Amino acid sequence: MSKLFENDYGVFISHKTYVDSLYQNVNGKGLQLNPNLFKISKQYNSNRNVKSKIDHVNDKWDSLQKEQQEIKSRFNSFMDEFMQKNVLNFQESENKDALEAAELVYRESGKSLVNNAFGGNIGPETMKTIDNSIFVFPANSIFFSKDISEIEMYLHEKKYDLILLDPPWWNKYIRRKRKKCGNAYGMLYNDDFKNIPIDKLLKDSGIVVVWCTNSPHHLNNLVTEIFPKWKVEFGGKWYWIKITSMGKPICNFSLPPGKQPFEQIIFGFRRNFAPSPFNSKLVVSVPSAIHSHKPPLVELLKPFLSEDPSCLEIFARYLLPGWTSFGNEVLRLQHESLFIAV
Known part of the structure; x- marks a missing residue:
């Protein structure tokens, strides 16, 4: 179970615990995510180029500031009880091991990108060699390493109970940063998302889940333009709050439009x-x-789905058991460089 603690304010989940549970017997050996990837004990600096001339929050950011204050209050109440339970294994470091492990994954998986392919794993978890690189596959998973513009061509006869999207929202700062470090990926404008044929892929009783930035522009467009085009209604939101292994937010809550520790x-x-x-x-x-690298939400979404749901992730970069995954980097985070043998 990835759910390690829950109270009236929220739930703590372990990305690593969930993924490790999927690969306890892969071709005769156990595999786990490299624990160094999660050795983040120091907060990141949240002061990134926020214009000093902003003396107060204007109307554009006023709503987010009010929302932020409510989230911060709920988060503090959650952590008061959470920290008493000693769920975290406190290991203070300088984040060096985590950054080095991530750089290794970027470098090695970048050499082995699987493009213009589709397939799957019908059966238990396994490892497969593709183009001289080794990838780990969860049980009963299907993938399409295809551009999003081709999704209707390949899935035109499919209908899903749940569609999860982690879009590469357009962001100037992230675009510059990713380009500089050589790990850029193609970002899309809101109109591009609107044209994804979710309305044709979703069942009449289906649910759409979208990872979104804190940009008022993105949020407003998603709810007022993209959702109506997809023929779904806004149903509410959750907040993913990122914390260090010492129990602090990954960066400080800051005045919008400054960086926040939540998505x-x-x-x-x-x-x-x-x-x-x-x-x-x-x-x-x-x-x-x-x-x-978003944490899987599988266990949190189960209560809202049928016994054997059909689930699709779009813009996927890893696979989930029983799911269909679609994206042009769909196998990137299944590369062997993420895992260690146990």
Whole structure:
């Protein structure tokens, strides 16, 4: 189980614990995510080029500031009880091991990108060699290493109970940073997301889950333009709060538009949830040092799905058991460089 603690304010999940549980017997040996990827004990600097001339929060950011204060209050209440339970294994470091492990993954997986391919693993977890590189596959998983523009061509006869998206939202700062370090990926504008045929891929009783930045522009477009095009209604949001292994937010809560220690998980639905279960839940975890390596939400979403749901992740960079994964880097974080034998 990835869920290690829960109270009225939120839930703490372990990305590593969940993934490790998937690969306890891979071709006769156990595999785990490299623990160094999660050795983040020092906070990151949140003061990145926020214009000093902003003396107060203007109307554009006023809503986020109010939301931020509520999240911070709930987070503090959550952590008061969480820290008493000693869930975290405190190991203070300088984040060096984590950054080096992430750099190794970027370098090695970047040499072995699988492009223009599709396939899967019908059966138990296993390792497979593709183009002289080794990849780890969870049980009963399907992948399409294809550009998002081709999704209707390959999935035109499919319907899903759940569609999860982790879009590469357009962001000037991240674009410059990723280009500088050589790990750039193609970012898309809001109109590009709107044209993804979610309306044709989602069942009448389906749920859409979207990882979103804290940008008011992105959030507003998602709810007022993209969701209506997909024929889903806004159902609420959760907040992924990233913490260090010492129990502090990964960076300080700062005045918008400064960097925040949380991202938003937005829900759209086609069936009536009354009252909505998708309101203000805090999902707390120690993040991976790999950029945009989101924790799996599988166990948190199970209560809202049928016994044997059909699930699709778009813009995926790793695989999940029983899911279909679609994206042009869909196997990148299944590369052997992420794992160690146990």
